[in-house]
Amino acid sequence: MTTTLLQPPYYAVIFTSIRTEGDNGYAEMGEEMEKLAQTQSGFLGMDSVRNGLGITVSYWQTEADILNWKKNMQHQYAQKQGRGVWYAAYTVRVCKVERHYGFEAEKGYV
Amino acid sequence: MTTTLLQPPYYAVIFTSIRTEGDNGYAEMGEEMEKLAQTQSGFLGMDSVRNGLGITVSYWQTEADILNWKKNMQHQYAQKQGRGVWYAAYTVRVCKVERHYGFEAEKGYV
Numbered sequence: 001m002t003t004t005l006l007q008p009p010y011y012a013v014i015f016t017s018i019r020t021e022g023d024n025g026y027a028e029m030g031e032e033m034e035k036l037a038q039t040q041s042g043f044l045g046m047d048s049v050r051n052g053l054g055i056t057v058s059y060w061q062t063e064a065d066i067l068n069w070k071k072n073m074q075h076q077y078a079q080k081q082g083r084g085v086w087y088a089a090y091t092v093r094v095c096k097v098e099r100h101y102g103f104e105a106e107k108g109y110v
Numbered sequence: 111m112t113t114t115l116l117q118p119p120y121y122a123v124i125f126t127s128i129r130t131e132g133d134n135g136y137a138e139m140g141e142e143m144e145k146l147a148q149t150q151s152g153f154l155g156m157d158s159v160r161n162g163l164g165i166t167v168s169y170w171q172t173e174a175d176i177l178n179w180k181k182n183m184q185h186q187y188a189q190k191q192g193r194g195v196w197y198a199a200y201t202v203r204v205c206k207v208e209r210h211y212g213f214e215a216e217k218g219y220v
Contacts, residue, residue: 001126001163003201012124012205014167016111016157020215047126047165053111055157055165057124063208083213091113091212095122095205098173102201103193105130 002045002059003110008097010044011060017090018053026086033078040069059097066094112155112169113220118207120154121170127200128163136196143188150179169207176204 042065048056152175158166
């Protein structure tokens, strides 16, 4: 779980998706893209869960960092495969995180 | 999956969490809170997945709607139970959705 990494404002990309049947190289590409994202300028962290519906939230310092990542050539190829093969449907939401807070059972609010 | 319901800007609350062991009334309260949220002013939709890590994203028309929901008495009680019993850790992020787009395999970009 990506905790409160820096002071708002920062950016979040909320990606919700429904997969097609079968893996078709999806798992391998997912791992590659997660590694590649971590090397990108302004990348702050990522949380991802799938259980039928998938929700992946990635965090970025600025909106320009998000646009750069979207234009990355290897990522462009993955996006194309996503539309052609892996996803029945998805939504992308680009958001400005205006405030955040966290809680840990042993520490209280963090 | 909550698709693109209205034109940005609108608001999203990203709630990531790690549960404690055992149900302890969590599932029942979760259902109640989801129903209650749907009756709140400005509620637009909700996406929720758990697979170890949990990510729930709720969508709201304005930030005031989010604050009203946070202050709802039944929700306040659930929040207190959350901190005392159900969650080992959580984060809450309040975000302004600045732009969004969607894709459906049969329709293309939507």
